[in-house]
Amino acid sequence: MLTGGEDVQPKLYTKRLSPLLQKTVSTAELERDLFELMLIKEVFRQHKPLLAICRGQQILNVALGGTLVVDIRHQLPRALNHRRLDRKDQIVHDVELTPGTRLATITGRKKLGVNSSHHQAVARMAKPLRVTARSPDGVVEGLELQPAVADVLPFLLAVQFHPERLWARHREHLNIFRGFMRACAEVYQ
Numbered sequence: 001m002l003t004g005g006e007d008v009q010p011k012l013y014t015k016r017l018s019p020l021l022q023k024t025v026s027t028a029e030l031e032r033d034l035f036e037l038m039l040i041k042e043v044f045r046q047h048k049p050l051l052a053i054c055r056g057q058q059i060l061n062v063a064l065g066g067t068l069v070v071d072i073r074h075q076l077p078r079a080l081n082h083r084r085l086d087r088k089d090q091i092v093h094d095v096e097l098t099p100g101t102r103l104a105t106i107t108g109r110k111k112l113g114v115n116s117s118h119h120q121a122v123a124r125m126a127k128p129l130r131v132t133a134r135s136p137d138g139v140v141e142g143l144e145l146q147p148a149v150a151d152v153l154p155f156l157l158a159v160q161f162h163p164e165r166l167w168a169r170h171r172e173h174l175n176i177f178r179g180f181m182r183a184c185a186e187v188y189q
Helices: 030-046 055-063 102-107 147-152 171-187
Strands: 050-053 093-097 111-114 129-134 140-145 156-159
Touching: 030 055, 050 055, 050 171, 055 140, 055 156, 093 102, 093 140, 102 129, 102 140, 102 156, 102 171, 129 156, 140 147, 156 171
Parallel strands: 050 156
Antiparallel strands: 093 111, 093 129, 129 140, 140 156
16 A cells, blocks of 8 residues: 655656746655655566555556646646645545446445545556546546556555545545455455
8 A cells, every 4th residue: 555645756757847836845755755666566566456545646657657746736726725734534525436447336436525635636647547536626536557457456546535534434435445455355365
């Protein structure tokens, strides 16, 4: 499982960054970035299940060749406020789920209420991935492997929100972890 945390180092996915955007990036944890890039490569090599949360979704997209919006507020000025740090453990907006995706199946929903405590997001999506959820402003809130390559891993689900902060009050978020645990149990039997 890849967890949330500070920003992914922009030099991993872009050659140029304006001074304005550079100021929005949190202190670099290049060691963590490099470790997680290695971990993602190893997950694919060993065909293991992967659940990626918030920053985890972002580093997964970068690892597979995608890019990120460095700062939503500056680059997508009409977007919702996705940095609701005052309501980390509360639903702040809905996301529309793509029918037939793993996330829609696991949660049993067409829409899902989510929390939102990020300022970065997927920009150019990596080719092996597809969108499973979007917020009303178009920000990517969920990813999984394209159907043509879905059998590469027994389970891959990435979400931009934090289900670990919502599961106790919202069963659909608990189901995300149950799905991941079932996939892990099958692999390790």
